[in-house]
């Protein structure tokens with residue numbers, strides 16, 4: 011069972027998905043919360059077990075935040091415009107050069123999945139803020155683009171990419187890397 015609720019933190023809809031309810035714990039645990047609290051699967055998830063995320067509810071242009079290994083993970087359903095912005099950049103001019111193709115999975119360019127921790131001093135950047143159609147870090151002003159690349163400010167590196175794989179066109183498993191595309 012996936013829980014989605016509106017947080018209203020950005021200009022566009024910004025959703026939080028409770029990943030504890032979408033991983034191995036599943037619907038049964040959600041129906042029996044007292045048992046779920048003691049379910050060893052929950053601690054397994056906290057320790058780093060992969061979590062599966064259903065992408066179908068994430069609308070074009072939306073960014074949702076989920077958790078994996080207690081880290082915030084942003085999933086950005088990029089629009090055509092977002093993708094074009096990310097691709098039409100002089101990569102060599104970037105502080106941490108990386109083409110858009112290295113930031114997404116081939117055949118799934120509309121999905122960007124990044125660890126939501128600023129690479130400067132670890133704040134959580136705000137989605138849909140800043141000048142680059144990506145994130146703005148309110149702590150010291152770093153700005154990331156629609157590929158999660160650092161474009162401006164003190165952060166030295168792009169937002170890191172978690173290991174993940176597509177297990178279908180509309181579902182990913184975070185915590186497990188695969189070279190194959192679904």
Ligand code: FES
Nearest residue numbers: 128130131147150
């Ligand atoms: S922690 Fe993000 S800019 Fe300093």
